[in-house]
């Protein structure tokens with residue numbers, strides 16, 4: 344199993360061109376009008392990034408949790424900037440069968456990828472339009488791996504096979520973090536797992552700004 348030792352960060356593997364936010368959004372919108380694949384958005388993200396001067400507009404901070412800042416959304420895709428204060432941690436959550444891509448803009452994050460081994464309400468996954476009704480009272484999860492997300496580093500993804508994870512800005516790093524997230528299709532809720540109490544439930548997702 345990987346550890347969270349992050350002292351040896353890998354060198355940048357890509358260096359996207361800074362572009363105006365309008366150009367970035369136009370590119371995403373155009374891609375969203377065709378067949379959206381994991382590879383197409385990945386290729387876009389390794390060659391384009393929102394220039395720093397435009398990014399400022401989407402950075403808003405709260406002291407105790409991350410903020411979700413909307414850049415663009417249509418029926419097929421959403422783009423947001425997430426600002427992570429020092430020590431911010433998401434609960435363990437699903438991605439509803441979405442495709443998702445995350446690039447780091449500032450600071451770093453740890454992504455822990457999980458696999459649901461079993462739960463006692465698996466029939467609640469047999470529902471149309473989203474991943475699960477939730478409601479289990481016994482849940483077994485397995486940590487698959489841990490990824491370090493850094494600027495220029497590997498683009499972190501969720502997909503139809505890897506859908507459960509938790510993201511952490513470790514307090515010991517003592518550094519805020521900013522990341523860019525693209526999801527397709529957009530979702531307005533996800534399933535959150537509380538492994539201590541062995542409960543899962545749907546949580547609404549909103550933009551903060």
Ligand SMILES: [Fe+2]
Pocket residue numbers: 436437438508
């Ligand atoms: Fe997530």
